Structure formats: structure tokens, C-alpha cells
Amino acid sequence: MGLLSDPNRRRALITLLTRLNAPICVVCYMAGVAWFMGLAFEPFTLRTYMSENAMGSTMVEERFPAGERALATGREFAARKRKAGGMPVDWLVKTMQDRGLEVFTQRFSRTLPFPDENKERYMVKGTNVYGILRAPRAPRTEALVLSAPCSPGDNNNQAVGLLLGLVQYFRNQIYWAKDIIFLVNEHDLIGMQAWLEGYHHTNTTGMDWSPLQGRGGSIQAALSLELSSDVVTSLDLVLEGLNGQLPNLDLANLFYAFCQKIGVLCTIQGKLQRNDWDSVSGYSHAVQTMMLMVMKQASGRPWGDHGLFLRYHIEAATIKGINSFRQYKTDATTIGRLLEGMYRKLNNLLERLHQSYFFYLMPSLSHFVSIGYYMPAFGLLAAILFMRALDLWVQLTAPPPPEDGVAHIKQSSPGVLSVLTPLVISHVTGVALYALPVHFQEVAVEHFPVSETEAVVLTAIAVYTAGLALPHNTHRLLSGEGTEQGWRVLKLVAVLYLAVLLGCTAVINFSLGFILALTLVPIAAFVTPHVPKVLSAFILVLLSPACTLLFSVFFFQELQEMPVSFQEGWMLFLSVISQGILDHSLYGSLVYPLIALLIYPCWLLFWNILFWN
Amino acid sequence: MAACTYCSAALLVILSSLSLIILLNAQETTQIPSNPDLPVNTEAESPNTAPETPVEQEKQWEPTEVTESTPEEEDAPVAAESAPPPGTTASSAGSHSKEDFQEELVIRPLHSGDIYASFQFRTLWETDFKKGNKVSHYGLFPKSLGQVISKFSVRELHISFTQGYWRTMQWGQPFLPAPPGAELWVWFQDTVTDVDDTWKELTNVLSGIFCASLNFIDSTNTVQPSASFKPLGIGNVTDHRFLRYATLPREIVCTENLTPWKKLLPCGSKAGLAVLMKSEKLFHSSFHSEAVHIRPVCGNHQCTTTSWELRQTLDVVFDLHTSGQGKRGEMLRPLLHAERYVAGYGLQTGEIHTLMYNQHPYRSFPVLLLDSVPWYLRLYIHTLTVTSKSKENKPSYIHYQPSKDRIRPHLLEMLVQLPPNSVTEVTVQFERALLKWTEYTPDPNHGFYVGSSVVSSLVPSIVAMDTNNTQDRPLFSSFFPTKEESSYFIRVYTEPLLVNLPTPDFSMPYNVICLTCTVVAVGYGSLYNLLTRNFQIEEPSPGLAKRLANVIRKLRGVPPL
Numbered sequence A: 001m002g003l004l005s006d007p008n009r010r011r012a013l014i015t016l017l018t019r020l021n022a023p024i025c026v027v028c029y030m031a032g033v034a035w036f037m038g039l040a041f042e043p044f045t046l047r048t049y050m051s052e053n054a055m056g057s058t059m060v061e062e063r064f065p066a067g068e069r070a071l072a073t074g075r076e077f078a079a080r081k082r083k084a085g086g087m088p089v090d091w092l093v094k095t096m097q098d099r100g101l102e103v104f105t106q107r108f109s110r111t112l113p114f115p116d117e118n119k120e121r122y123m124v125k126g127t128n129v130y131g132i133l134r135a136p137r138a139p140r141t142e143a144l145v146l147s148a149p150c151s152p153g154d155n156n157n158q159a160v161g162l163l164l165g166l167v168q169y170f171r172n173q174i175y176w177a178k179d180i181i182f183l184v185n186e187h188d189l190i191g192m193q194a195w196l197e198g199y200h201h202t203n204t205t206g207m208d209w210s211p212l213q214g215r216g217g218s219i220q221a222a223l224s225l226e227l228s229s230d231v232v233t234s235l236d237l238v239l240e241g242l243n244g245q246l247p248n249l250d251l252a253n254l255f256y257a258f259c260q261k262i263g264v265l266c267t268i269q270g271k272l273q274r275n276d277w278d279s280v281s282g283y284s285h286a287v288q289t290m291m292l293m294v295m296k297q298a299s300g301r302p303w304g305d306h307g308l309f310l311r312y313h314i315e316a317a318t319i320k321g322i323n324s325f326r327q328y329k330t331d332a333t334t335i336g337r338l339l340e341g342m343y344r345k346l347n348n349l350l351e352r353l354h355q356s357y358f359f360y361l362m363p364s365l366s367h368f369v370s371i372g373y374y375m376p377a378f379g380l381l382a383a384i385l386f387m388r389a390l391d392l393w394v395q396l397t398a399p400p401p402p403e404d405g406v407a408h409i410k411q412s413s414p415g416v417l418s419v420l421t422p423l424v425i426s427h428v429t430g431v432a433l434y435a436l437p438v439h440f441q442e443v444a445v446e447h448f449p450v451s452e453t454e455a456v457v458l459t460a461i462a463v464y465t466a467g468l469a470l471p472h473n474t475h476r477l478l479s480g481e482g483t484e485q486g487w488r489v490l491k492l493v494a495v496l497y498l499a500v501l502l503g504c505t506a507v508i509n510f511s512l513g514f515i516l517a518l519t520l521v522p523i524a525a526f527v528t529p530h531v532p533k534v535l536s537a538f539i540l541v542l543l544s545p546a547c548t549l550l551f552s553v554f555f556f557q558e559l560q561e562m563p564v565s566f567q568e569g570w571m572l573f574l575s576v577i578s579q580g581i582l583d584h585s586l587y588g589s590l591v592y593p594l595i596a597l598l599i600y601p602c603w604l605l606f607w608n609i610l611f612w613n
Numbered sequence B: 001m002a003a004c005t006y007c008s009a010a011l012l013v014i015l016s017s018l019s020l021i022i023l024l025n026a027q028e029t030t031q032i033p034s035n036p037d038l039p040v041n042t043e044a045e046s047p048n049t050a051p052e053t054p055v056e057q058e059k060q061w062e063p064t065e066v067t068e069s070t071p072e073e074e075d076a077p078v079a080a081e082s083a084p085p086p087g088t089t090a091s092s093a094g095s096h097s098k099e100d101f102q103e104e105l106v107i108r109p110l111h112s113g114d115i116y117a118s119f120q121f122r123t124l125w126e127t128d129f130k131k132g133n134k135v136s137h138y139g140l141f142p143k144s145l146g147q148v149i150s151k152f153s154v155r156e157l158h159i160s161f162t163q164g165y166w167r168t169m170q171w172g173q174p175f176l177p178a179p180p181g182a183e184l185w186v187w188f189q190d191t192v193t194d195v196d197d198t199w200k201e202l203t204n205v206l207s208g209i210f211c212a213s214l215n216f217i218d219s220t221n222t223v224q225p226s227a228s229f230k231p232l233g234i235g236n237v238t239d240h241r242f243l244r245y246a247t248l249p250r251e252i253v254c255t256e257n258l259t260p261w262k263k264l265l266p267c268g269s270k271a272g273l274a275v276l277m278k279s280e281k282l283f284h285s286s287f288h289s290e291a292v293h294i295r296p297v298c299g300n301h302q303c304t305t306t307s308w309e310l311r312q313t314l315d316v317v318f319d320l321h322t323s324g325q326g327k328r329g330e331m332l333r334p335l336l337h338a339e340r341y342v343a344g345y346g347l348q349t350g351e352i353h354t355l356m357y358n359q360h361p362y363r364s365f366p367v368l369l370l371d372s373v374p375w376y377l378r379l380y381i382h383t384l385t386v387t388s389k390s391k392e393n394k395p396s397y398i399h400y401q402p403s404k405d406r407i408r409p410h411l412l413e414m415l416v417q418l419p420p421n422s423v424t425e426v427t428v429q430f431e432r433a434l435l436k437w438t439e440y441t442p443d444p445n446h447g448f449y450v451g452s453s454v455v456s457s458l459v460p461s462i463v464a465m466d467t468n469n470t471q472d473r474p475l476f477s478s479f480f481p482t483k484e485e486s487s488y489f490i491r492v493y494t495e496p497l498l499v500n501l502p503t504p505d506f507s508m509p510y511n512v513i514c515l516t517c518t519v520v521a522v523g524y525g526s527l528y529n530l531l532t533r534n535f536q537i538e539e540p541s542p543g544l545a546k547r548l549a550n551v552i553r554k555l556r557g558v559p560p561l
Helices: A007-019 A021-038 A065-086 A089-098 A157-171 A190-201 A248-260 A280-299 A305-312 A332-347 A373-396 A400-440 A441-447 A452-468 A474-479 A486-507 A509-527 A533-542 A547-561 A565-585 A591-610 B002-016 B143-151 B195-210 B255-263 B273-277 B507-531 B545-557
Strands: A102-114 A121-133 A144-148 A181-187 A218-226 A233-236 A267-269 A315-322 A360-364 A367-368 B020-025 B065-068 B098-110 B117-125 B154-164 B181-188 B243-247 B287-298 B306-318 B336-341 B349-358 B363-372 B377-388 B395-402 B410-418 B422-432 B448-450 B454-460 B488-495 B495-499
Touching: A007 A021, A007 A367, A007 A373, A021 A373, A021 A509, A021 B448, A065 A089, A065 A157, A065 A332, A065 B098, A065 B243, A065 B395, A089 A102, A089 A121, A102 A190, A102 A452, A102 A565, A121 A157, A121 A190, A144 A157, A144 A190, A157 A181, A157 A218, A157 A332, A190 A305, A190 A565, A218 A533, A233 A248, A248 A315, A248 A332, A248 A441, A248 B195, A248 B507, A280 A547, A305 A315, A360 A441, A367 A373, A367 A565, A373 A509, A400 A441, A400 A452, A400 A486, A400 A565, A441 A452, A441 B287, A452 A565, A452 A591, A486 A509, A486 B454, A509 A591, A533 A591, A533 B255, A533 B273, A533 B454, A547 A565, A547 A591, A565 A591, A565 B349, B117 B273, B117 B545, B143 B154, B143 B287, B181 B195, B195 B243, B195 B255, B255 B287, B336 B454, B336 B488, B336 B495, B349 B363, B349 B377, B349 B410, B377 B507
Parallel strands: A144 A181, A144 A218, A218 A315, A233 A267, B020 B065
Antiparallel strands: A102 A121, A121 A181, A233 A315, A360 A367, B020 B098, B098 B117, B117 B306, B154 B181, B154 B287, B181 B243, B287 B306, B336 B349, B349 B422, B363 B410, B363 B454, B377 B422, B395 B410, B448 B495, B454 B488
């Protein structure tokens, strides 16, 4: 640190950094992207391994025999469901009771802020049914959860059937050390949210639910089962939860280990893993898998019913049965044995899953990238912001004529105001973007021929666009003329603000932070009032958060090998916005408020700088 | 072992007809001669030919069959011929003390289809452990416990080891409630000067006797309840300075606790009902609880003499579902039950909810709630709320002793009136403390236990359970004193809690220490240096001529160059 304490050497270093600022920034950006793309290259990743000793060497035998009977139960459930036109509560209660559980129900109701057109629901009323298998001689301090959703139509009947089959089998075993809670939740995530809020007696989203009558202590782990066919070709593991939270990697390892042991094809992001990592197609396959995970994590949505458990520090994952056209089929007995094995190992846990990673990306089910490997990619992008900030700082302080000190102070004192005003204006716009769409939907519906959902989305887009046209050169009213000093101070503030925002986001949700950094960092690096206005404005809009979202929608469809036309993509884009707002109000997802209240205002500051003069 | 086979046969009969309640009321009579170690002066009582109907509040069941172990008498040549009526004691015993032993097994089919077996063994000994009276001749009474009583001046001792949780909603009330883990409460004689020291020694001794981790009882988990635990024997000292209460919710009960417990019986597990206690069966169950209760009781009806009563109880619930005989029904509605859970998420704060249900249709009754919470959950007592039927329910008595870090736990006792047919919810918020790194258990991510709350109450009932007259009734019906005819005593324990505390990552201490030290030393140190140092441009050191000139100028009194 003598380097910084010595004024001469410090000056030399700073001169070097300012002179080579632009090339260094470009190199950093390229290096960041290259690093990120390299993460999917198999030799750079680690093989997954079981860290938890309690689940590693203890062998368990799987003996679940009754897959066919479980499917029959599933068919009976389907018939009852059709007859009841929804959740067959009484039948489920009776069935679970007959199989020896303590059964409880929970009613809940929720009015959505606006109708959800994807799932066609607005006023949601439902009942969760759950039964607790009490572990013999355990004092109700620990529990495991197995859940299956009661979905509309013919979906997931087999999942409920298998759940009930496992109830019957598990009840007759004596080795349980933790209570096992079997939950059938209605209205998928809304029911799950109600149940979890009821279980932990919190209310974060303003839902109405009846208090739970039975509990099993602190929940250690949970699995959610989705199964819609009698046989499956592969099982897909879904990890991404609310706000990009992930369960402990050991849960994924456990699933993978049992798939290997029992001989079930397993996928992540719907993609099988391939062995030809050294070929181009093999590498691009891994990149696709990892990018899918990044996109899903960045969305901040729960991608399965398990996603809501993670807030309560309960390790959870969703297991989805997939029936494609492959030859090799797996029957319900085998899936039952897989679940039995997983639960027996979870039952052996002495502590919560904590040994393995909580922050990781998976280019395949057998390989992972830990936080120590992926963070440098973001660090390289964030370094650009600090380089630019240093450059601006030097420019602001470099020519300090000592006799001109008085004039300098005079010059900078309107600077404070000229910085503060755009900050306030852009944040007010952000608040409007956050609050107006939901609150003004009625007005919008009255005046325009649109549905509520469209009204919300269109209001959001309108506010977003209107933000661009706001009076941004307020400093001219205040100081008469936009000064060089003024925009530099504003840009310095904006760059540092962005650095802090992205840094915090990346620590919590790497994918979101990285995607935002990819688009926002170039803006922050190049925008000045002196660049060509029209071209720069175009680039700025292209790299704005909304357009990033639009591109992401197309990119995501491309990754899933379901490319869409522009028209469909646009419709998807609109529904993604409405889903984002719904996720925020229903489950407390933080992506929408983050974008609206912080990222978008920050972007507006750069927009402001472009039109400084 | 004829008795054993007979009893097993009886058991089989019972199991096949589940609706029956069987009372095995075997007096310590026939087995004695087969065990030469035992003194012959144990009393011989005639078996109860027709024990009275055990009075149970709901009268769901009645003993319809009584099996005695009397057939054994034919095989035992030295069977005691004297058969005095119950309650009187054979005078052939030594003149200095009278001893009496009774044992009993109640098997009861539970509402849920499970089978509840409750063993009770009662030893009565008319002796005096107090006043320096050295007791050295032990008959039926176990010497190890007798020495404990006299050495530590114990007036009452209650200890229980329980594996599992009593499911009140399915099983109704147990004869003797006990919380999961180990529970120990002791009343000392008022002659004890340093109760804390005595308590500490006592727990260590008991730890040895029962082969349990009772030595982990220290001041951080011991409390002195002011009202919840009253002496159950005779005597009128109720100054709670002489009471100590502690639970170890994490204690795991297994055969190593059962063996010393069985050794306290006069014949160990060689004779009597204890021959039925096969470990592999007892621990293959849904609930297992063994207990020892020692208290002074009246020696006769006029209460002119004092006897010591040692009750050993063993409660087991067998799960019949696995054998396909279980039946399912809806939940019971016991008059009083309680449950508890931790609300909230995150590792900073939380809220303890205790729910108490009064399901009496029209009577309200008061309950005493006792909560002992470890110090590392910092209770915010100002957030304490008690609500019944969504209205505030002000407790008429609150005794709160705040915790001291690393010294003593929180103690919260309150008297709450439960309205009829209602749920009363007691909530209190807490903050999770960050422990010192050596204070974490070896498995910190498992969580930390908070012992069960205790709800004690006199519950109104149509049929009173008269427990004063313990001589003529089956043992299971009597333990707690009753004050009014129309109500009886119930104690209910909630489930213990498992609470996660903020836990450092212990898996990589070396990395963490290295990284932290580096960050602190390099990053913080030099940044601090940069921020606080005052930079000045140093003048190049002047030449010799200039320095000389300055000296001269200084002498002349003009400013230096």
C-alpha cells in the first residue's frame, strides 16, 4: 500500500489508469463475458459430490412395492376431483386418515390485485389438505414435507396417487425419526404460500388463511412432486426458487445419486447431460443448460411449488416427471422407490443441510460452478464501473487551480442541487412505475377498451416510456447552463450508485446481477453529453431494463428450443410483466420492485446525462 | 417363569379383544421366596379379588376382566398364607419399619387403536430419613435412592425420562404426564442451607444412578417455579426457594436408562410384572416414558406416622397400525390440551406461540402456564400477549424472572383463565443471540432445544377423582391431590421447540480466519492509514550553505530563508 501512500507513485498509477481507462474497460468487459462463457466448459467445473456425511455412506434399501396401486389411487383421486369440480377435500381427508395419518385442512382465500390471465384466476378460494405421519418416539421437533399440487384438469393426478401410496408404505415403517408431512395443496403456489405462512404464522402478502391445527416442528427439507403420466421417461429436477434462491446443493446431489443408483434418467432444465464436453455441440449444450438456469434464476420466480420453502430456510426442490418419446420408460414403483430412498436419507440427517453450497450454477446435473468461480465474471464487469468512477473523480479534481478555490466552491454548490434534482425526479418516476399500474387499473379499464391485466401492463409500459420524456435538464432552470462539472458529478454519482446496486443484487441473485450488469455497464461506461445524441439514445433504449427483458424472453424461448415469432414474443413479454407484478404481490418476489424503484431510476440518470446540454 | 408365560397369555387374550381393560394387580407375594436376597418381612397382602372400578372422567371403559397372578401360588410352596385385608400391614415385619410393595399394570386400548400399557410399582416404607437418622437396613426400598434422600435432604423427588411425545389429541390424558426428554424436580428439606450446591451434587449423583446426562443440568436450565410445582406429599412447606426444576429436552432415552430403573425394583426384572419388560418391545413403540417419584405420605389414616413412597412408573404406547389392527377415528376432544410452535422466519427474531385449548362446553377454569426459555433466546417480555377469543385475556398472576446471559434462563409463570370452549394464545417475541464460538454444540445446525411448557390446572369434571385414599384403589388413579370434589388435577406438557440460531460456518474456520485476517490487515489497515494520514509535500532537504545561513538568520532574529 506504499504505492498509494507515496504521492508520486500514486500520481503515476492514476495517470496510467486514466490514460488507459477505455482500453482497460473494454478488456474487462470482454474478459468478464469470456469468463462467464467459460464456466460451462467442463474442465473448468467441479464434479458434484455429497458433502453431508449423514447422507453419504449410510446405505438405505428401497422397497416401495406399490406403484400400480398408487396409480389406481391416482385414478380414483382424478375421478373424485372431476366430481367435486376441484379439490376432493373429504375424500382426501378420509383416505389419509385411513392410512394412519393425523389429517388437517387449511382454508385460504386470496383476491389477486388483477386477474391472472395465464392461469385464469382472480378470486382464489381453496383448501389445503395435509396429513402428518408422526415419527414414533420423536417429540415433534423436526419434520420433512412431501407435497403434490392438486392441479386443474388432468394434471398431477399421478403425483397425488403416488403421494398417497407412499403414505401407506411409510406409515408401516418404524425407522422414521422425523415427522413427515404429506401436503396436497390447491391452486399451486397460492395454496403453498398460504400453507407456509400458516405453518410459520407470518403474513407477508396479506392472504387470508385459517390457522393450522397440527404441526411437526421445524421443517428440515421438502420435495414437491409433479407427475402427470403413468410412466415417465425422465425426471427433471427444478431448483430455482423465489428471488433466485437455491436449495443446498446436497439436495441436488441426493437426487442425482439416487437416479444413478436406481437407473432413472434425470435431467436439469429438461436437458440430459452429455459426455462429449470436448466437442462444440457438447459445450454449447452445457452453455444452454447453464444459461437456462441463469435466466430462470434471474427471473426471481419460484419455478415450482418448492420455491416458496426457501424463504423459510427449508431446503426444497421440485421433481417433475417428463414423458417424452424416448424408448426407456420408468414406472411409478421406481419413482416411489427413488422418493423412498431420498426420504430415508433425509430422515437420517442430524443437522439441516448446510455442508454444501447454497450459491451455484449447474451446467449439468453432475457438474456445478460454485460462487468462487462465477463471481469473478461479475467482478470484472463491476470493475469497469469503478474504473470509470476513478476517471471521473480524477477529471473532477485534476485541474484544481489553488488560487481559484473560491470560484470552485461557487461552481460546485449549484452542482449539489443539479445532482439532487434528477435523482429525485427519476426516483419519483420509479415510484410511479411501481405503484401506478396496480392502482390505476380501474381508471384505465374505464377509459380504454382493455382488460384489467392489459391495463396494468400497458400502464406500466406507459409510465416507463413517459419517464424518458420527463424534463431532465432541470439544472438549466437552476443554474442557467449545464456545466461540464455538473454532469460529471451526476455521472459519478450514477456510476457509483449502479455499482452498489449491481453488487448487492449479484450477491443475492447472481444471475440477475450479471444480466443487468451486461447491459447497464456499457451504458454507464460510454454515456456523456458529447456523444452523438440520436445513435446513443437508440443504444441507451436498446440496453434499458425493459428491452433487456424483451431480449431475455426471446433468448429464453430460443434456449428452450421453442422459438417464437416477434408477435408471440411481444405477447409473452407483456405476460411476463404482469407475472412479475403478480409474483411480487402474491409471493413477495423482489425483482419487480428492484427494477422499478432502483434499476430503472438509475438508468434514467444516464438518460439524463445524455441530454444534459 | 410360569408367571411370565401366564401373563403373556393373558396379554394375548387382551390384545385379541381390544375393547377390554385389564388390570393386572399383582401383589408382591408369591415371588419373594424365590429370591433369597429379599427379606422375608415384606408384607403379604391378599390380592384384590375385585378392585374397584377405576373412576375415569368420561367412563369410556371399565375393567371387565381382572387377571391375577395368583395361580403362581400353587407353584410357590412358601406362599404367604397370611392375607390381611388391604391397607393393614403384617406385623410380623421388623418392629422399626413397615414396608409394602404393590405393582400394577393397566392396559388400555386407546381411541386411535393403539395400546397403552402403564406399569406402576409402589414401595411404601415407614421410616425417617431426616434428622440425621442413619438408615442402614434396606428391604424393599432401593438403597441407592435411600442414601440420596438422606444425604441431600430430599423431601420430594420426581424424575422422568421420556422418548416421544404424548399425543393428547389421539390418546387422551396419560395417567402420569411427562415431557419429552428428561425432567427432574426436587423439593429439598427446609434444613438445606445451600440449595444450589446440593442440587448440583444431586443431579450428578442421579446422573450416575440413572445413566443419563442429568449432569448437564446447571444453573442455565434450572428454574424455581413459584406456583406450578407444589409438593405432592405431606408437609406444609411451600417456599419455592427449596424447589428446583429442570428439563433436558434433548435427552434420548434407551435401554441404558431402563436397566438402572429396573434395578430399583425389589426383584429387578426377575419377578413380578417387570418380567414383561423386554427392551426390544418397550422401545419398539410410539411412546416410552419411565419415571421415579419419591414423596413422603401418611403412614396411617390418622397421619401420625410418615412413610416414604417410591413410585416407579413406566408408560408405553404400542402402535398397532403396523400390525394392521389400528383403527382410525376423528380426533379426541380432551378437556385441556396445549401446543406450541415458533413463528416467523429468518435468524434474527422469532415469536413463540403457545396455544391452550379449553374444550369444556360451559365451564371456564384457570391454568398455570410455566415457560422456561434458555437465555440465548432473548425474550421481549413487553411483547407478551394473551388472547382468548380474539380478546385480550389479562393473566391474574405473572411471575417473570428475566434471564442472565450464561447464568440463568427466563422463567415465565402465569395464571390464565381459559374461557369455555376456546383457544387461548400466548405469544412472546424473542431475538436469537449470537453465541460465542465455543458455546455452540458440536452440531450447531441441528438447532437448540427449548423445553416444553407446562400447563397445570384443576379441571372441572362431573366425576371427581378422589386421590386421597390411595390404599384401596388401583395405583394409576391416584397421584395428584384433589382439592375439590368437582375437579381434578391435570398437567399437560407442550412439545419442545427446536430453534435455529445464527450459526457461523464451522466447516472452514481456517479459510475464514485467513480471509478475515487478510481483509482486516491489508484492506482495512491501509485504507485507514490513507484516510487518516495527513499528506504534506516534503521540502527537499536544504543544502549545507542554506542551513548555515538559516542558523545565522535565526541568531539575528530574522525569519529563515
